[in-house]
Amino acid sequence: MARTSQKTSMIQFIDFELMLLRDYIDYVENYFSQKELEIQNNFKELQSISKDDPVRQQIEDYHKSYFEVMQDNLIDDNFYNSEFTQRFRYSLIIQIQSFYERYLSRIERHFKKKIP
Secondary structure: OOOOOOOOOHHHHHHHHHHHHHHHHHHHHHHHHHHHHHHHHHHHHHHOOOOOOHHHOEOOOOOOEHHHHHHHHHHHHHHHHHHHHHHHHHHHHHHHHHHHHHHHHHHHHHHHHHOO
């Protein structure tokens, strides 16, 4: 759909823009969901490591075992995924508001021109 075509109605244009916005939201939400599943699966794998596995033993000159380091990394990943998911949703509120301000003002100008 050409955005500059005079034959395209304002409603078609806004529908197209809304479709893009919905696709964007779905794409990012799916990414966060996939990332969450990945973190959960990695955590399950980590928990399945037996207690006597060498990876659970403390490494010399360090206070933590390799297992604890991997566990801490997964906890951090989970925190960031949760935090960024929520921040994305906050930013969506602003993006949707901006979208409506931009296009509603265009619709208003459009109809002001048509009414003598």
